[in-house]
Amino acid sequence: MSEQTNHFKVAIIGSGPAGLTAAIYTARANLNPVVFEGLQPGGQLTITTEVENFPGFEHGIQGPELMDIMRKQAHRFGAQSIYKDITEVDFSKRPFKLKSYDEEYYADAVIISTGASARLLGLESEAKYMGYGVSACATCDGFFFKGLKVIVVGGGDTAMEEANFLTKFASEVIIVHRRDEFRASKIMLDRAKKNPKIKFVTNKVIKEVLGVEEGGKKRMTGVLLEDTKDHSVTQLDADGLFIAIGHKPNTELFKNYLEMDETGYLIVKPGSTYTNVEGVFAAGDVADKKYRQAITAAGTGCMAALDAERWLEAQES
Known part of the structure; x- marks a missing residue:
């Protein structure tokens, strides 16, 4: 041309x-x-x-x-x-x-x-269940998790903000963070800690997203967590996973x-x-x-x- x-x-x-x-x-x-x-x-x-x-x-x-x-x-x-x-x-x-x-x-x-x-974890299973339980936007998708248990991964202000927002819908919100210290500002962290619906799981990383396929429909059912210190692996059941790592x-x-x-x-x-x-x-x-x-x-x-x-x-x- x-x-x-x-x-x-x-x-x-x-x-x-x-x-x-x-x-x-x-x-x-x-x-x-x-x-x-x-x-x-x-x-x-x-x-x-x-x-x-x-x-x-x-x-x-x-x-x-x-x-x-x-x-x-x-x-x-x-x-x-x-x-x-x-x-x-x-x-x-x-x-x-x-x-x-x-x-x-x-x-x-x-x-x-x-x-x-959205920065993602980079897991194959995360991509597989994106939109089927895995989300990178709480304000977009929080509404779909009424009365359900969800995980938020991250340790900054975004993670705290998303976790707080999700408590409007979810019955329980678990913040998973790879360290035991948080990048989040004190005010945001304190707000999350005071919220009775929010629990914290520290020194853990998400190793895999678990899910099932039923009748041609797939949905996430939980995650495998790896301990960053002793590398032991545990399973955590949940209906949703929100990636909030920026x-x-x-x-x-x-x-x-x-x-x-x-x-x-x-x-x-x-x-x-x-x-x-x-x-x-x-x-x-x-x-x-x-x-x-x-x-x-x-x-x-x-x-x-x-x-x-x-x-x-x-x-x-």
Whole structure:
């Protein structure tokens, strides 16, 4: 392809709720956006089975289906999807250059919505029961564990916060941590310790997630715990496992150009989606370590689209 046909007014990197909302808005503004959907189109929601807290869906909706509807909506207004990963960027001059392996693309404005990935334990059995008892988001899935026993793995503020939140639904919450000291702030730890529904199991790591398959349906039934000191293995029965060992924003690609915090979250100008590079905007979990919900990601996707549209207008005038 020539540089001409590979030149877009707006390129959106990432295709979760933030990227696809940005696509809907920029497409409706006649900016003919291209969305680089990467190899996991739809982002984190594609591994979320049931989404019950996205406004407009009274009876809930499957995560992949919600993303599919958003994508079709963006396409209806003229957005284009390219199912490729962006492997390299050059934000040093405009038009910005994006590379997908050996293919080059150019864009006048870029919206980054590459999201964040929950840090996982990395077990095969964890992947097998993801969405079937194993979750990386208590606020998304806690509701499904009413009256059930769940495990939260982690030792930081996220783990304490998720454990406290889960006590609204679960009958018992067990925090499993690999050490006997916690990274969590004192206030969060004390709150968890005072909660009568929360128990602590320390110096243990999860070795395997256990489960059963009945009538074509699978569900998690417990975990195997390994003691970090004497390596003995015990079984702990539970209906759910919440991984709360943090998130990692997918920002490796932008290291040389964009300002980020110590964890790697992109820093935006307060009240906007502007990054430190003129013409590059950030939306969704890539810049949000606080809320991390589909609806807040969609909201910032809308903001990024409006910011980009106004910025492009200002360049032309």
